[in-house]
Amino acid sequence: MNQDQINALRRMPVAPRGHLIDGKSVAASDGATLDVLSPIDGSVLTQIARGTAADMEAAIASARASFEDGRWSGQPPAARKKVLLKWADLIDANALELAVLGVRDNGTEISMAIKAEPGSAAATIRYYAEALDKIYGEIAPTTSDILGLIHKEPVGVVGAIIPWNFPLMIGAWKLGPALAMGNSVVLKPAETASLSLMRMAELALEAGLPSGVLNAVTGEGAVVGEAMGLSMDVDVLVFTGSGGTGRRLMEYAARSNMKRVYLELGGKSPNIIFADAPNLDEAATVAAAGIFRNAGQVCVAGSRLLVEAPIHDDFVAAVVKAAEAMRVGDPLDMNTTIGAVNSETQLAANLGFVETAKSEGGNVVTGGGRILQDTGGYYMAPTIVTGVTRDATLTQKEVFGPVLGVTSFEGEAEAVQLANATVYGLAGGVWTSNLSRAHRMIKAIRTGVVHVNTYGGPDVTVPLGGVGQSGNGHDKSLHAIEKYTNLKTAWIKL
Numbered sequence: 046m047n048q049d050q051i052n053a054l055r056r057m058p059v060a061p062r063g064h065l066i067d068g069k070s071v072a073a074s075d076g077a078t079l080d081v082l083s084p085i086d087g088s089v090l091t092q093i094a095r096g097t098a099a100d101m102e103a104a105i106a107s108a109r110a111s112f113e114d115g116r117w118s119g120q121p122p123a124a125r126k127k128v129l130l131k132w133a134d135l136i137d138a139n140a141l142e143l144a145v146l147g148v149r150d151n152g153t154e155i156s157m158a159i160k161a162e163p164g165s166a167a168a169t170i171r172y173y174a175e176a177l178d179k180i181y182g183e184i185a186p187t188t189s190d191i192l193g194l195i196h197k198e199p200v201g202v203v204g205a206i207i208p209w210n211f212p213l214m215i216g217a218w219k220l221g222p223a224l225a226m227g228n229s230v231v232l233k234p235a236e237t238a239s240l241s242l243m244r245m246a247e248l249a250l251e252a253g254l255p256s257g258v259l260n261a262v263t264g265e266g267a268v269v270g271e272a273m274g275l276s277m278d279v280d281v282l283v284f285t286g287s288g289g290t291g292r293r294l295m296e297y298a299a300r301s302n303m304k305r306v307y308l309e310l311g312g313k314s315p316n317i318i319f320a321d322a323p324n325l326d327e328a329a330t331v332a333a334a335g336i337f338r339n340a341g342q343v344c345v346a347g348s349r350l351l352v353e354a355p356i357h358d359d360f361v362a363a364v365v366k367a368a369e370a371m372r373v374g375d376p377l378d379m380n381t382t383i384g385a386v387n388s389e390t391q392l393a394a395n396l397g398f399v400e401t402a403k404s405e406g407g408n409v410v411t412g413g414g415r416i417l418q419d420t421g422g423y424y425m426a427p428t429i430v431t432g433v434t435r436d437a438t439l440t441q442k443e444v445f446g447p448v449l450g451v452t453s454f455e456g457e458a459e460a461v462q463l464a465n466a467t468v469y470g471l472a473g474g475v476w477t478s479n480l481s482r483a484h485r486m487i488k489a490i491r492t493g494v495v496h497v498n499t500y501g502g503p504d505v506t507v508p509l510g511g512v513g514q515s516g517n518g519h520d521k522s523l524h525a526i527e528k529y530t531n532l533k534t535a536w537i538k539l
């Protein structure tokens with residue numbers, strides 16, 4: 046990738062987009078559209094279909110029909126593998142186009158988006174394509190007059206609701222294992238980041254995925270997302286997004302067909318720096334990147350920095366220095382390290398959290414405000430607040446923006462107490478040269494992921510999922526396949 050290629054792509058007009066239903070692009074049943082605003086400068090980029098409940102029902106019916114007639118579920122594993130591998134190749138071949146389109150829509154800096162979006166999506170699809178013909182059923186250890194077989198079957202129709210922060214990566218975490226296992230899928234992209242995911246879905250059809258196996262409906266969560274949640278014909282619902290929506294999805298399932306619901310929700314992840322960290326300068330740089338890249342809109346962002354008291358002041362100074370060295374601005378400039386906040390609403394929410402932190406006694410030691418307002422875009426300076434207490438809003442509530450709260454601690458026991466002081470449990474980090482302490486902390490921290498002497502970066506080979514109110518189930522790794530699979534027992538008298 047080079048800047049000239051990016052500049053050429055950013056100038057391309059973006060055609061309005063319909064839903065993808067039964068292999069065709071279709072308008073909303075009532076013709077309504079939503080304007081897509083670019084967070085880069087606030088301009089109207091294009092329009093997407095503003096879906097209706099009827100549109101969602103049509104997409105689900107198409108997925109159901111495709112599943113029942115076996116056009117995908119009935120294909121031999123080797124045939125499904127071939128299509129998915131071709132899809133991954135097409136994503137790679139169109140990587141820059143996909144990344145720039147996504148950045149114009151959601152504001153992630155291109156230096157991150159190129160790897161985290163098409164790069165990671167292609168790798169994920171390829172991983173599950175390669176896995177799908179290595180998944181065996183089981184024979185149970187029964188008595189000799191019985192044969193007990195355990196079959197692994199697709200679940201049927203999967204509904205996948207995707208957030209705006211990494212639509213391709215998170216979309217692929219759901220689509221890869223769901224399609225590999227032979228399911229049919231209906232996607233619901235986020236209102237403010239539909240474009241690149243819709244394009245990636247189209248590429249699946251170009252790769253040979255039969256019509257109706259992957260459908261996608263754009264529009265408002267409260268309308269089309271709700272229709273998906275309440276459907277009697279969706280078997281499994283997978284979701285990444287906020288806790289509030291996650292709660293609603295569980296209610297929808299209870300009120301409809303009791304579909305299985307898997308939630309990947311937010312976090313308030315502690316990044317814990319002990320005085321014996323192997324390299325405090327590196328820890329400071331990584332801690333800043335771990336909260337500020339993608340303007341803090343990362344589910345595992347290390348949004349709480351817990352620093353051992355003797356190094357607190359020096360370490361905070363080093364993180365402030367690292368934060369101030371990060372370049373905030375045009376996300377399509379390759380030298381930008383922090384792009385735009387996704388929407389004006391999200392920016393206002395972030396600024397509200399800073400005001401609350403101040404009113405609760407926090408000290409803003411850098412950032413704190415909106416910047417680059419003359420561009421028309423939504424930018425915020427990386428913000429660090431010290432003196433954040435255990436009960437403060439910045440400890441307890443997810444911001445999902447470039448705001449880092451800092452708390453000082455004394456010794457391991459207090460670090461663990463603070464780390465586990467929230468309802469969340471998605472990720473955490475520990476920096477220490479003491480191997481025994483590292484292992485004690487891994488066990489003691491109640492989260493789905495613990496980083497040691499690094500922060501961020503686990504690839505598709507390991508599971509990602511939270512505990513507590515960070516959700517249930519796992520994306521990534523072979524474990525994710527369980528969500529998209531039913532076990533069936535055959536008990537045969539010989």
Ligand code: NAD
Binds near residue numbers: 209235309310311516
């Ligand atoms: P959100 O919950 O508002 O929206 C997520 C998706 O849900 C969107 O597609 C939206 O249209 C849809 N939705 C909204 N209301 C709905 C409803 N009533 N019924 C059905 N669908 C509905 O969240 P967001 O603002 O898009 O994403 C940010 C949040 O997601 C943050 O809290 C963040 O921590 C979390 N997140 C978690 C992970 C993870 O892996 N755990 C990853 C990324 C983001």
